[in-house]
Amino acid sequence: MTIIVIASGKGGVGKTSIAVNMAIMMSRLMPMQRVVLLDADLGLANANLLMGIQPAYTTRNIEDGMTAEEIITERYGIGLIAGESGARQKTLESVRRMLRACMDVAADVMVIDTSPGISDAMTEIISAGDHVIVVSTPEITALTDSYQLLKYLIRSGKVEGELHLLMNKTGERDDGSSKAAAVTNLCRDYLGHKVDHLGSIRHSQAVEQAIMEQCPFAIADPGSNAAHDIGDICQTIIEKRGENHGQ
Numbered sequence: 001m002t003i004i005v006i007a008s009g010k011g012g013v014g015k016t017s018i019a020v021n022m023a024i025m026m027s028r029l030m031p032m033q034r035v036v037l038l039d040a041d042l043g044l045a046n047a048n049l050l051m052g053i054q055p056a057y058t059t060r061n062i063e064d065g066m067t068a069e070e071i072i073t074e075r076y077g078i079g080l081i082a083g084e085s086g087a088r089q090k091t092l093e094s095v096r097r098m099l100r101a102c103m104d105v106a107a108d109v110m111v112i113d114t115s116p117g118i119s120d121a122m123t124e125i126i127s128a129g130d131h132v133i134v135v136s137t138p139e140i141t142a143l144t145d146s147y148q149l150l151k152y153l154i155r156s157g158k159v160e161g162e163l164h165l166l167m168n169k170t171g172e173r174d175d176g177s178s179k180a181a182a183v184t185n186l187c188r189d190y191l192g193h194k195v196d197h198l199g200s201i202r203h204s205q206a207v208e209q210a211i212m213e214q215c216p217f218a219i220a221d222p223g224s225n226a227a228h229d230i231g232d233i234c235q236t237i238i239e240k241r242g243e244n245h246g247q
């Protein structure tokens with residue numbers, strides 16, 4: 001199983017939207033593979049809302065003894081392990097148990113959405129990733145928080161997966177490459193760690209529309225800039241993964 005974790009320093013940069021649509025796009029590009037989306041936002045899980053799902057079960061039910069497989073909801077060709085919204089703060093041990101249980105599902109690709117910011121629980125989840133995608137926007141605040149998160153993860157020594165920076169909500173003409181390079185160069189020069197600029201997703205009305213309509217833009221508006229950009233990013237990951245079953 002290939003695990004892709006979507007993380008960020010700053011909140012509201014587009015993680016959930018990217019996680020949902022990336023999972024759907026991955027399953028479209030690799031129709032023979034099972035893709036599961038795990039909503040591991042430990043505070044305010046909402047991937048189900050973006051998919052128009054009212055889940056019968058959430059990760060809470062794992063704590064009550066159900067298996068992760070039993071709580072999956074299928075939609076748009078992917079399986080969703082919905083998270084708990086408004087949950088009380090979890091202990092590190094309960095996060096570990098939840099994660100271990102989710103790793104037992106039969107999936108080829110697991111995309112994990114997370115809460116923003118730096119914490120031990122998030123580091124635990126992020127360190128499960130083969131690919132860790134830190135989402136930023138071109139705003140200085142988001143870029144700074146991305147660097148802080150990357151610094152924390154690199155210094156923790158716990159992350160073995162590849163670290164990537166993804167720029168979201170970029171302009172038509174400026175894909176945020178130079179701003180991304182400022183962050184990735186700092187990681188190289190001061191932390192001695194390679195972080196690549198995985199790609200950029202343009203600011204697109206289709207994303208806002210999709211959230212309002214509770215239908216992912218990869219489904220509702222596959223011709224949109226955002227869907228096109230996220231498709232390119234999925235292709236890059238698939239190539240890195242060394243298996244291109246969709247072609």
Ligand SMILES: Nc1ncnc2c1ncn2[C@@H]1O[C@H](COP(=O)(O)OP(=O)(O)OP(=O)(O)O)[C@@H](O)[C@H]1O
Binds near residue numbers: 015
């Ligand atoms: N490429 C984009 N173009 C336009 N709007 C976007 C884009 N990506 C995200 N948004 C908007 O940004 C807002 C936040 O998105 P989202 O909920 O996915 O962020 P998040 O990082 O998961 O937030 P949180 O940290 O609270 O979990 C949404 O209202 C969404 O419409």
Ligand SMILES: [Mg+2]
Binds near residue numbers: 015016017041046114
């Ligand atoms: Mg979110």
